[in-house]
Amino acid sequence: MSNQFYEHKINIIKDGTIASPNGFYSSAVACGIKKNDSLDLGLLYSDSPCSISALFTQNKLNGESLKWTRDILQKNNNFKAIIVNSGNANTAVGNIGLEHARIIADSVSKKLTINPSEVCIASTGIIGIELPIEKIKNGIKKLQLQKNNGSDFSNAILTTDTRNKEIAVEIQINDEVFIIGGAAKGAGMIHPNLATMLAFITTDLNIEKKWADKILSEITNDTFNMIDIDMDTSPCDMVMLISQSSANKNIINEGHYASSAFKEGLYIICEFLAKEIARDGEGATKLIEAKIESASDINIAKNSARSVISSILIKTMVKGKDPNCGRIITALGNTLPQLNEQKISIKIGEIIVYEKGIPITNNSELAISAMNEDTVTITISLHEGNASAIAWGCDLTEEYVKINSEMTT
Amino acid sequence: MSNQFYEHKINIIKDGTIASPNGFYSSAVACGIKKNDSLDLGLLYSDSPCSISALFTQNKLNGESLKWTRDILQKNNNFKAIIVNSGNANTAVGNIGLEHARIIADSVSKKLTINPSEVCIASTGIIGIELPIEKIKNGIKKLQLQKNNGSDFSNAILTTDTRNKEIAVEIQINDEVFIIGGAAKGAGMIHPNLATMLAFITTDLNIEKKWADKILSEITNDTFNMIDIDMDTSPCDMVMLISQSSANKNIINEGHYASSAFKEGLYIICEFLAKEIARDGEGATKLIEAKIESASDINIAKNSARSVISSILIKTMVKGKDPNCGRIITALGNTLPQLNEQKISIKIGEIIVYEKGIPITNNSELAISAMNEDTVTITISLHEGNASAIAWGCDLTEEYVKINSEMTT
Numbered sequence: 001m002s003n004q005f006y007e008h009k010i011n012i013i014k015d016g017t018i019a020s021p022n023g024f025y026s027s028a029v030a031c032g033i034k035k036n037d038s039l040d041l042g043l044l045y046s047d048s049p050c051s052i053s054a055l056f057t058q059n060k061l062n063g064e065s066l067k068w069t070r071d072i073l074q075k076n077n078n079f080k081a082i083i084v085n086s087g088n089a090n091t092a093v094g095n096i097g098l099e100h101a102r103i104i105a106d107s108v109s110k111k112l113t114i115n116p117s118e119v120c121i122a123s124t125g126i127i128g129i130e131l132p133i134e135k136i137k138n139g140i141k142k143l144q145l146q147k148n149n150g151s152d153f154s155n156a157i158l159t160t161d162t163r164n165k166e167i168a169v170e171i172q173i174n175d176e177v178f179i180i181g182g183a184a185k186g187a188g189m190i191h192p193n194l195a196t197m198l199a200f201i202t203t204d205l206n207i208e209k210k211w212a213d214k215i216l217s218e219i220t221n222d223t224f225n226m227i228d229i230d231m232d233t234s235p236c237d238m239v240m241l242i243s244q245s246s247a248n249k250n251i252i253n254e255g256h257y258a259s260s261a262f263k264e265g266l267y268i269i270c271e272f273l274a275k276e277i278a279r280d281g282e283g284a285t286k287l288i289e290a291k292i293e294s295a296s297d298i299n300i301a302k303n304s305a306r307s308v309i310s311s312i313l314i315k316t317m318v319k320g321k322d323p324n325c326g327r328i329i330t331a332l333g334n335t336l337p338q339l340n341e342q343k344i345s346i347k348i349g350e351i352i353v354y355e356k357g358i359p360i361t362n363n364s365e366l367a368i369s370a371m372n373e374d375t376v377t378i379t380i381s382l383h384e385g386n387a388s389a390i391a392w393g394c395d396l397t398e399e400y401v402k403i404n405s406e407m408t409t
Numbered sequence: 410m411s412n413q414f415y416e417h418k419i420n421i422i423k424d425g426t427i428a429s430p431n432g433f434y435s436s437a438v439a440c441g442i443k444k445n446d447s448l449d450l451g452l453l454y455s456d457s458p459c460s461i462s463a464l465f466t467q468n469k470l471n472g473e474s475l476k477w478t479r480d481i482l483q484k485n486n487n488f489k490a491i492i493v494n495s496g497n498a499n500t501a502v503g504n505i506g507l508e509h510a511r512i513i514a515d516s517v518s519k520k521l522t523i524n525p526s527e528v529c530i531a532s533t534g535i536i537g538i539e540l541p542i543e544k545i546k547n548g549i550k551k552l553q554l555q556k557n558n559g560s561d562f563s564n565a566i567l568t569t570d571t572r573n574k575e576i577a578v579e580i581q582i583n584d585e586v587f588i589i590g591g592a593a594k595g596a597g598m599i600h601p602n603l604a605t606m607l608a609f610i611t612t613d614l615n616i617e618k619k620w621a622d623k624i625l626s627e628i629t630n631d632t633f634n635m636i637d638i639d640m641d642t643s644p645c646d647m648v649m650l651i652s653q654s655s656a657n658k659n660i661i662n663e664g665h666y667a668s669s670a671f672k673e674g675l676y677i678i679c680e681f682l683a684k685e686i687a688r689d690g691e692g693a694t695k696l697i698e699a700k701i702e703s704a705s706d707i708n709i710a711k712n713s714a715r716s717v718i719s720s721i722l723i724k725t726m727v728k729g730k731d732p733n734c735g736r737i738i739t740a741l742g743n744t745l746p747q748l749n750e751q752k753i754s755i756k757i758g759e760i761i762v763y764e765k766g767i768p769i770t771n772n773s774e775l776a777i778s779a780m781n782e783d784t785v786t787i788t789i790s791l792h793e794g795n796a797s798a799i800a801w802g803c804d805l806t807e808e809y810v811k812i813n814s815e816m817t818t
Contacts, residue, residue: 092763094766235739312721317813332470333469334469339469339470357504401728401810405726
């Protein structure tokens with residue numbers, strides 16, 4: 001089989017959602033955790049059992065809902081439901097937090113007539129306040145699964161995000177069609193460290209667990225782990241790849257003829273969601289894309305790209321449309337093992353602002369124009385080797401400070 | 410001698426400055442680098458040769474003035490003048506930068522009839538723009554050394570700082586009196602990494618170079634290296650201890666009867682200047698003091714303290730007077746090798762907000778009151794061992810963003 005030639009086509013589905021893959025259903029309600037009657041409780045359901053690959057936050061503080069999910073993922077790999085609340089992280093609240101997770105899983109299992117161990121839970125929002133568990137229990141009763149309201153689920157998982165982050169792609173291989181869908185939330189406490197936000201990815205394919213683990217980790221390292229909003233890693237972050245593992249489906253593994261098509265589709269989903277998270281950072285007005293070219297190795301390329309998008313001084317300079325190459329080279333100086341100014345060139349958009357150790361101040365007006373775009377691309381060529389990397393961030397604005405100094409008061 | 414008992418008293422000198430120690434003179438002018446006729450060129454002069462211990466930035470990008478100074482410090486240890494310009498960092502400008510440093514040293518040496526290699530240079534301000542060297546040469550001509558205007562020197566080295574940072578102490582041991590003075594600047598690009606700002610410390614004592622190097626490094630690690638404003642390390646930062654090494658003075662070394670008094674005085678100066686830098690961070694309204702108690706070792710204590718004051722979410726919560734223990738424990742979770750929530754307690758001011766894994770929400774109103782103070786102290790007890798550490802930072806405000814997005818435009 002694997003020697004045969006398989007052509008594939010990938011299309012982005014118009015209005016595609018997490019529930020676009022066959023067999024997935026969703027629901028969302030406003031159960032009262034958030035103010036203003038906003039959706040704050042979302043349920044994702046699969047009509048056949050799913051295998052889940054997941055990556056969790058590297059913060060040593062872990063949310064209690066996350067602990068529940070990590071624990072049951074270790075014990076079995078047979079899931080039918082994922083319930084997510086926003087507005088409260090169920091974190092740093094003492095032992096009551098895990099008890100609340102248990103109550104949520106029980107309520108969902110009764111509602112859907114499944115086992116509590118088939119229910120994954122995620123919580124995101126304020127840390128250090130107990131969940132309003134009665135509101136959540138009542139909310140669960142009101143959830144009504146549907147095929148066509150995946151966007152409500154995407155909406156219910158948001159916190160300070162300003163918009164949904166969702167996408168689905170359709171992959172055709174000869175006569176077969178399969179779908180991958182994704183939904184994510186970001187906005188604050190976003191820093192590059194394994195699994196830095198909530199991201200759920202669904203597929204109606206049956207992906208071999210071992211291979212799914214491998215490619216999810218690889219692709220996360222190049223996408224979700226390459227974004228930064230505010231250098232803080234949340235205790236609740238997770239990325240999940242949810243694939244239907246029912247017995248009547250063929251298992252897709254690394255050697256399968258559909259594997260490269262699936263991996264390509266998964267990359268599109270993850271890159272799209274990662275960039276959407278960065279672009280919608282709290283208070284952000286622009287996406288910053290930092291490209292490192294011709295680095296001596298991949299780690300240097302990645303660290304340098306992340307250093308650029310993490311620098312507060314670069315974030316504020318993008319906000320102010322100030323093409324200040326000094327701040328960029330300072331960020332590199334804080335990261336590179338060695339800095340050879342004479343070899344470095346820097347572009348903002350397509351405009352050269354620094355070349356071979358010398359700022360090109362004559363280009364300032366053109367560079368300011370390039371910073372008017374919604375996406376500001378900073379390209380740095382180190383001229384040391386062949387490695388390259390891209391990271392994504394956002395500008396830092398007065399609005400970010402406003403949001404985060406008024407979060408609970 | 411060293412077995413004898415020597416009592417000492419340390420007094421802070423009213424209106425003391427960098428030029429308070431005997432034999433030091435200073436001058437400052439507005440040479441036109443900064444707008445609005447602000448002082449931007451300062452000269453410090455000693456009437457007898459000085460030995461200098463210095464610590465330089467760890468950023469791999471180094472300012473050209475800093476390179477000049479580091480270079481001559483390696484070649485000799487016999488200095489009479491330090492010239493500092495603010496408004497322009499003389500950094501990332503290509504080879505012209507070192508040429509400009511040479512011209513500055515030459516101009517100062519001619520003015521004072523000393524050797525260029527007896528002139529240290531520091532520059533701070535915008536990166537990536539050539540120094541207006543003619544303005545500086547004209548400014549040097551106008552400098553008039555005086556005994557009593559050390560505050561003008563302190564003022565001339567400032568960038569976005571809102572006030573002078575200066576202090577002098579008088580140390581009495583039996584019938585002897587000696588003086589240590591200090592001046593520093595901070596405000597932006599301040600992050601804990603060896604030598605993260607400009608700080609000059611003078612004394613009329615003759616301190617043995619080897620011992621001066623040792624204690625300056627030790628004390629810097631506990632003071633200047635424990636502050637953070639915006640997680641960015643500037644390419645021009647330096648800390649200098651300048652002591653008069655003329656042949657007619659006794660050398661103070663570790664075994665000298667005045668050594669502990671001198672070390673105590675130096676600590677007072679460095680701690681004061683470090684806290685002043687943190688308190689006057691760009692846009693800041695408050696000093697944040699993070700105390701870690703009962704950590705298992707000193708590195709864990711220091712890293713945890715720095716993690717707390719570096720967290721943007723803690724900076725914004727202090728700005729908003731929001732006693733959010735969740736953000737504090739999240740910052741710890743990003744730093745501690747292991748997090749044992751059940752053992753941790755957290756106080757804001759004297760108010761307990763988190764104890765043994767549980768937020769004390771009943772104390773919120775009291776904690777909000779504690780956050781009204783000019784200095785907000787966050788004390789974290791890990792209950793793991795005997796190590797402790799303190800770090801200092803400031804809140805993050807809309808004003809910080811405003812300052813840094815309008816820096817050059």
